[in-house]
Amino acid sequence: MAKMIAMVVTKGGAKLQRVERDVPQPGPKELLIRIQACGVCHSDTFTVEGLWPGMVYPRVPGHEVIGVVEAIGGHVEGWKPGDRVGVGWFGGSCGHCRYCRRGEAFACENVQAVTGVTRDGGYATHMVADVSAVAHIPDDMDDVESAPLLCAGVTTFNALRHGGARTGDVVAILGVGGLGHLAVQFAARQGYRTVAVNRGRDKEKMIRSLGAHDYIDSTDGDPAEALRKLGGARVILATVTNAEAMQSVMGGLGPNGTMMIIGAVQAFPINPIEMIGKSSAVRGWYSGVATDSEDTLRFCQLHHISPMNEIYPFAEAQAAYDRMVSGKARFRVVLKMSS
Ligand SMILES: NC(=O)c1ccc[n+]([C@@H]2O[C@H](COP(=O)([O-])OP(=O)(O)OC[C@H]3O[C@@H](n4cnc5c(N)ncnc54)[C@H](OP(=O)(O)O)[C@@H]3O)[C@@H](O)[C@H]2O)c1
Numbered sequence: 001m002a003k004m005i006a007m008v009v010t011k012g013g014a015k016l017q018r019v020e021r022d023v024p025q026p027g028p029k030e031l032l033i034r035i036q037a038c039g040v041c042h043s044d045t046f047t048v049e050g051l052w053p054g055m056v057y058p059r060v061p062g063h064e065v066i067g068v069v070e071a072i073g074g075h076v077e078g079w080k081p082g083d084r085v086g087v088g089w090f091g092g093s094c095g096h097c098r099y100c101r102r103g104e105a106f107a108c109e110n111v112q113a114v115t116g117v118t119r120d121g122g123y124a125t126h127m128v129a130d131v132s133a134v135a136h137i138p139d140d141m142d143d144v145e146s147a148p149l150l151c152a153g154v155t156t157f158n159a160l161r162h163g164g165a166r167t168g169d170v171v172a173i174l175g176v177g178g179l180g181h182l183a184v185q186f187a188a189r190q191g192y193r194t195v196a197v198n199r200g201r202d203k204e205k206m207i208r209s210l211g212a213h214d215y216i217d218s219t220d221g222d223p224a225e226a227l228r229k230l231g232g233a234r235v236i237l238a239t240v241t242n243a244e245a246m247q248s249v250m251g252g253l254g255p256n257g258t259m260m261i262i263g264a265v266q267a268f269p270i271n272p273i274e275m276i277g278k279s280s281a282v283r284g285w286y287s288g289v290a291t292d293s294e295d296t297l298r299f300c301q302l303h304h305i306s307p308m309n310e311i312y313p314f315a316e317a318q319a320a321y322d323r324m325v326s327g328k329a330r331f332r333v334v335l336k337m338s339s
């Protein structure tokens with residue numbers, strides 16, 4: 001039996017363990033993927049730190065996967081061994097429940113699969129994925145450069161295109177980490193007046209070079225006031241991992257503005273009177289499904305957008321994860337399976 005290597009979490013808060021396993025067989029509607037690269041996302045903390053309700057261990061984290069199809073299940077159509085493939089947070093859907101039928105497959109009643117959380121993900125040499133979860137990867141896109149687009153990319157691209165802003169509107173990107181540095185590039189290329197909001201000034205130069213037209217240091221005065229001075233934001237894309245940071249910019253929404261919540265933070269108070277006065281909104285945003293990932297990749301190709309990555313060999317998965325958690329990475333950490 002062929003063998004594979006996985007970096008496994010055995011319980012919440014434990015270090016990753018290198019484990020040798022048999023390479024799994026794909027089920028009827030699954031693909032076996034030989035993984036080439038996997039991004040390290042802040043959402044991997046759900047698995048590694050044991051933050052996901054009802055989490056079942058052992059589990060292999062990782063949901064920014066790029067690889068090559070090695071084998072296909074008996075009922076898989078449209079894929080063959082050798083095809084390049086990507087898998088994100090969305091881990092699959094049944095395709096026939098009421099949510100799937102109306103294009104809300106992420107809320108599928110029957111499968112509810114989350115890559116790297118409810119099924120094994122990409123901190124491994126191989127994985128099996130549900131066919132509904134996989135995206136085509138263009139031949140001329142690099143493995144490492146594409147990997148973060150499968151979560152950090154699709155989530156921010158998709159949230160921005162559903163946020164309601166029009167060309168020329170002020171769009172604020174709150175938090176310029178793994179997600180935020182891609183969001184800045186998308187917002188600028190989508191034609192918005194792009195305002196990056198982050199703590200301190202050490203990322204300012206880099207973020208302006210990625211396309212931000214304005215930069216607000218959230219530690220230097222009231223960031224909501226600074227946004228209001230720019231006319232108020234039509235969209236605030238909130239990618240920070242901290243609830244107070246989100247709360248502190250909400251007052252920077254303009255009329256009909258929407259805060260799109262991406263960062264998975266604790267509950268925080270909102271101000272209904274202020275929201276009524278502006279007809280403003282707060283909305284959560286789920287990453288996206290496989291076709292959204294394909295749209296994201298195409299947009300990146302058209303507009304020459306790519307993440308800035310720190311590359312770690314697969315064997316150093318724990319160091320890579322620790323680097324992501326430290327907040328020091330500029331900007332995405334990516335595991336490369338072989339050099
Ligand atoms: N909704 C979805 O579908 C979805 C998809 C992917 C990820 N997520 C979530 O999105 C969030 C961001 O993920 P990521 O991978 O981009 O994380 P990341 O690379 O670690 O970036 C985190 C960002 O949050 C900022 N931040 C952290 N603590 C802060 C504080 N106390 N005050 C102000 N800013 C603070 C950081 O600012 P500094 O630069 O100052 O450290 C950085 O800009 C996570 O919560 C993740 O779980 C959600």
Ligand SMILES: [Zn+2]
Nearest residue numbers: 041043151152
């Ligand atoms: Zn993610």
